[in-house]
Amino acid sequence: MATYAYKAKTQDGKIIKGKLESITKRSALNELSQMNLIVYNVEPLNSFLYKDIYIGSPLKQKDFVLFLRQFSTLMKAGLLLVESIDLLADQTDSKPLKEALEQVASEVKEGVSLSVAMEQYPKLFPELLVQMINTGEVSGQLEEVLDRMATYYEKQFRIKQKVSTALTYPVVIASFAMIITIFLLVFIVPIFGDMFTSFGEELPLITKVVLSFSEFVQQFWWLFIIPIILLIIAFNQFKKYEKTAYYLDQLSLKIPIIGNFIQKAVLARMTQTLSSLINSSVPILEALEVTSNVVSNRVVKEVLEESGKALEKGESLAKPMEGHWVFPPLIIQMIRVGESSGALDEMLKRVADIYDQEVEEASDKLQSLIEPVMIILLAGIVGFIVMSIVIPMFSLFEAF
Structure with missing residues (x-):
């Protein structure tokens, strides 16, 4: 809902000004006309105070x-x-x-x-x-x-949920591990450090390392936060430049294990969109243009744009895809069969169903692979800190 300022004349000839909340300028004009006003001007108020504010998308x-x-x-x-x-x-x-x-x-x-x-x-x-x-x-x-x-x-929502779940899990575990590590280094380790110092005993190397790192974290904790903030800002800035955004999308597809998962998700979305458009009798060139705008990855988008140019020259849709590392032979073969048989939408739908299923399977495999790795990593970090505390305590007990 937006706020509009209007200037109008009443039936008795009086000029009035005011504000009106409405969804669009046209609806504001309709509401004023129903009030038997002669409308001179209607303009939206762009002030921050007159805008509805939504965090993220206004609709989930x-x-x-x-x-x-x-x-x-x-x-x-x-x-x-x-x-x-x-x-x-x-x-x-x-x-x-x-x-x-x-x-x-x-x-x-x-x-x-x-x-x-x-x-x-x-x-x-x-x-x-x-x-x-x-x-x-x-x-x-x-x-x-x-x-x-x-x-x-x-289908798009289900794929997005699968991708989000698979990629969010390691981030959550890593964040949890970082929080626990910082808590131990800032609040727990210093207590034992003071106790060990009071006894005046020679400390093991592992304990010295952890105590030194604990002191460093307490004094220069901001060195861990500022790089993260700078990386986020830099990432958002780089995404604004087309060439840099292209390389970021390319990098996301080449990350070991995760890249293959993202690639399947992108191809599933591409084939589903193109199949739906062609099935609805949208001209193929227009369908390619819409699909290239819908697909979030710029590497795939570039190839789709090249496919559109190839069609304009009378060449095959699959020609620009041949030899390109992001398109597996399955998609190319199915597109060629679809072009030859006149059932391109059906072939694309079958490919989309295949990749939809592969995304679900890959998501489950990715989680089953990441889970033990992250648990071992978390246990290793915490275990290392705990051992640095336990080892000198045993030495102290033996001394007594």
């Missing part, structure tokens, strides 16, 4: 997937388009989605197409969804398109 992907499935179900049940949107607006717990759906319903009642009405909310409704809905409206297959999109985004 889980809520978006649920909304799309419900939308598809209602349309299949025979409800009218406006009735379905109104019902969804009443049922959703998401405030941004509720406000957007109310405005979309209002505009659809006025004769605006659903795709045009949804296009005004790019943060809520992705470009792919809007384009597919537009295709469904033109072809008269809106119900089928909604069902296909609901299935597509459900």
Whole structure:
């Protein structure tokens, strides 16, 4: 919901100024017209104080997937388009989605197409969804398109959850290990260090090392925080430059073990998107352009753009993919078969299903591989610190 400043004239000729909360400029104009005002000007207030603030995306992907499935179900049940949107607006717990759906319903009642009405909310409704809905409206297959999109985004959500779980687990364990290590070095080790010093006994090398490192952490703890902050800032800055972002995406695909997992996830998304677009009768060049924008990895995006240029020259879609390390032979062979048989969408769908299954299996394998490694690492760090304390204590006991 945004705030708009307006200038208008009442029926008795009085000029008035004021502020109005509305979702879009068009809806603000409609509300003022219903108040029997002659509107001179309506401008959005861009001040920070007048904006709705959301941390991250205004709509959670889980809520978006649920909304799309419900939308598809209602349309299949025979409800009218406006009735379905109104019902969804009443049922959703998401405030941004509720406000957007109310405005979309209002505009659809006025004769605006659903795709045009949804296009005004790019943060809520992705470009792919809007384009597919537009295709469904033109072809008269809106119900089928909604069902296909609901299935597509459900698969995307499941893949994203798998990738997130697999990659987040080692980060959480590593963070936990770091917190425990810092706690031991800052609060526990100094207590025993003072005790050992009071006895005046010669300390083992392992204890000297841990005590020295403990003193260093207490005095220069900021040296551990500042590099992390600088790395995060540098990473975000580098991502803004296309060439640097390309190399970062390339690096992510070449990381041992994890890179192969990310590659499968990216290819699963690419083939699912391209298959859905072609199946909905979107022209192949347009489908490639949309898919290249949807795929998050710039390495794959570059090859898709080259494939589009190859098609314009009358060459095969698979030609730019041949010999490129990011595309396995399976995808290339299936695309060639699909081009020859005229069933490219079906071949891509089969590849997408294969990679979808491989992502799930790879996620489970990755977790089963990382878990013991991280546990051993955590046990080794803590064990090393504990041993540095226990060994001199045994020496002291023997002395007494």
